[in-house]
Amino acid sequence: MKKQFTEQILAFGHENILSTHSTTLMITKDRELTKQGDCVIAVGANKAVSDLSLEFKQKLCESNNVKLNMLIKVDGLIEQITAYGSTMLGLNNNVDIVVRKSNFISDRTLAIKADKAAINLHRVFVKKLENPNQRIEITLNLT
Secondary structure, eight states, rough: OOEEEEEEEEEEEOOOOOOOOHHHEEEESSSOOOOOOEEEEESSSOOOOHHHHSSHHHHHHTTTTTTTEEEEEETTEEEEEEEEOOOOOOOOOOSSSEEEESSOOOTTEEEEEESOOOOGGHHHHHHHHHOTEEEEEEEEEOO
């Protein structure tokens, strides 16, 4: 049986979440957010890319074909995003987690070639993200 590599992240909503960026989505440990942060979908996260387990990061960087399945749960609603790891990932930013549709990589990048960005999340789902008291559960699975 194939070993499962999983990470759980807890974050919260914010009144300034717009979720309108067309190529990225971001989760941040920061608690404050301006309307310029249009890729941000969650704040006050308990993890950034640097906080993920060494085993998870090693698997994600093992090849360019490692698939990341990201499940985001908010008040009974679920969004699923599929993206890919890369041998070029640094995974050392201690504030943010960024998933990108493009192949661009920075120290905040968790995964690339994603099938969704912030703009692609259902608007009913995004409305729930605008509540600062909303708990957001994010599960990362590698296959």
